[in-house]
Amino acid sequence: MRSIFALEQSDSPYNQQIIDISWLEFSSSLILIALTFFLSFTLKLQIEKSLLLASFRAAVQLLAVGLFFTAIFDHGFSELWSWLWVLFMILLATTIIRRRVPSVRGLSPVALLAILSSVALVIGVIFLLSVIEYTPINIVVISGITIGNIVPSAVLAVQQLNFQIINRRSEVESLLSLGADKKIVTKFLAPQIIKTAITTQIERTKVVGLIALPGAMTGLLLAGIEPMDAVLIQLIVMYMILGSATVTVCILVWFGLKLSFTNDLRLASEK
Numbered sequence: 276m277r278s279i280f281a282l283e284q285s286d287s288p289y290n291q292q293i294i295d296i297s298w299l300e301f302s303s304s305l306i307l308i309a310l311t312f313f314l315s316f317t318l319k320l321q322i323e324k325s326l327l328l329a330s331f332r333a334a335v336q337l338l339a340v341g342l343f344f345t346a347i348f349d350h351g352f353s354e355l356w357s358w359l360w361v362l363f364m365i366l367l368a369t370t371i372i373r374r375r376v377p378s379v380r381g382l383s384p385v386a387l388l389a390i391l392s393s394v395a396l397v398i399g400v401i402f403l404l405s406v407i408e409y410t411p412i413n414i415v416v417i418s419g420i421t422i423g424n425i426v427p428s429a430v431l432a433v434q435q436l437n438f439q440i441i442n443r444r445s446e447v448e449s450l451l452s453l454g455a456d457k458k459i460v461t462k463f464l465a466p467q468i469i470k471t472a473i474t475t476q477i478e479r480t481k482v483v484g485l486i487a488l489p490g491a492m493t494g495l496l497l498a499g500i501e502p503m504d505a506v507l508i509q510l511i512v513m514y515m516i517l518g519s520a521t522v523t524v525c526i527l528v529w530f531g532l533k534l535s536f537t538n539d540l541r542l543a544s545e546k
Contacts, residue, residue, distance in 0.1 A: 348412055357411040361418040365390050368422050368429075376433040381534040389429065389526035390422060393519035397421045406511060420491070420512055421519050424476075428520040432472035432527050439464050440535055461532040468532075472524045473517075480517050489513070 308330055315322050347356035365387070372386040401417055402409045440447065443464065450460055483489055492509035496502065 344412070344415070353411040354414070357414045360415050361394070364419060364422050365394060368426050371426060372429050372433060375430045376437060379433055379437050379531060379535070382433060382531065385527055385530045385534065386429065386433075388530070389523040390425065392526055393425055393523045394418055394421055396522060397515050397519050401511075401515065407508075417515070421515060424516040425520045425523045428472050428476055429523050429527055431475070432468060432524040433531060435468045435471050436464075436528055436531050436535070439468055440532075457533050457536050460536065461529060464532055465528050468528045469521075469524050472528070473521055476517055476520045480513055483509075483513055 308326070311326055312323055314320070315326060343360075347353055347360070350356060368390050369383060369387045373383050376382065397417060398414070401407050402414075407413055407417065447460055447464070450463060455463075489509050489512070491512045492505045495505035495508060500508075
C-alpha cells in the first residue's frame with residue numbers, strides 16, 4: 276500500500292482530478308455559515324455566539340496546523356517534529372479526558388497509559404507491517420485520526436464508570452460485604468461500562484458507506500485517488516479506530532475501577 280498522499284500517474288480520470296482551492300473559493304463557503312446565522316436569528320435559537328466561536332476557532336486552529344505542518348514537513352528534522360506533534364496530541368487528549376470527568380480520581384495517568392497504548396498499537400500495525408508507507412506526514416495523520424476518534428469513547432467510558440459506581444453502589448457494597456475484592460468488583464462492573472462506551476463506535480462502523488461516506492474516503496476521492504484505493508484506506512482507518520477505541524476503553528475502565536477503591540476496599544471518595 277503506497278502512502279496515503281501518493282498518487283499514481285495514469286490515464287485514469289481520478290488521478291487527473293486536481294483540487295486547487297483559492298482563498299476566494301474558500302470565502303464562498305462562508306455563505307453556508309451566514310445561512311446558519313440567519314436561521315438562528317430568525318428562529319430565535321440564540322446560538323449565534325456559539326456558532327461564531329466555533330467557526331472562528333476551527334479556522335484559527337486548522338490554519339495554524341496547516342502552517343505548522345508546512346514548516347515541519349519541509350524541515351530537515353521533519354520526522355522528529357512529527358513525533359513531537361504526536362506526543363503533544365497525546366498529552367492534549369489526556370488533559371481533555373481529565374477535564375471532562377474531573378470527579379474520577381487518579382484519571383490522568385490511566386488516560387495517558389490508555390492513549391499511549393492505543394497509539395503505539397496502531398502505529399506498530401500500520402507501519403511495522405508496511406500497511407501504509409512510513410513518512411513524517413503519515414505518522415501525524417494516522418496518530419491524529421486515532422487519537423481524535425478514541426477521545427469521545429474514552430470520555431464516555433469514564434462517565435459511565437462514574438455513573439455505574441454511584442448508581443450501583445448498593446450492589447458493590449453487597450459484594451464487598453460478602454468478601455469480594457477489587458478484581459471481583461471490577462469484573463462485575465467492567466463489561467457493561469465497556470459495552471456502553473464502544474457501542475457508538477460499533478454502530479458507526481456498521482453503517483459506514485450506507486448512511487454517510489466517511490471523511491477519509493471522501494477526502495481521498497476529492498484528491499484524485501481511485502475509488503477502490505480510497506475504500507481500502509477507509510477500511511483500514513475504520514478498523515484502526517474500532518480496535519484502538521476498544522483497547523483504550525478497556526484500559527481506562529479496568530484500571531479506573533481499581534483506582535476507585537482504596538486498599539481497604541472503600542470507595543476512594545470516602546477516603
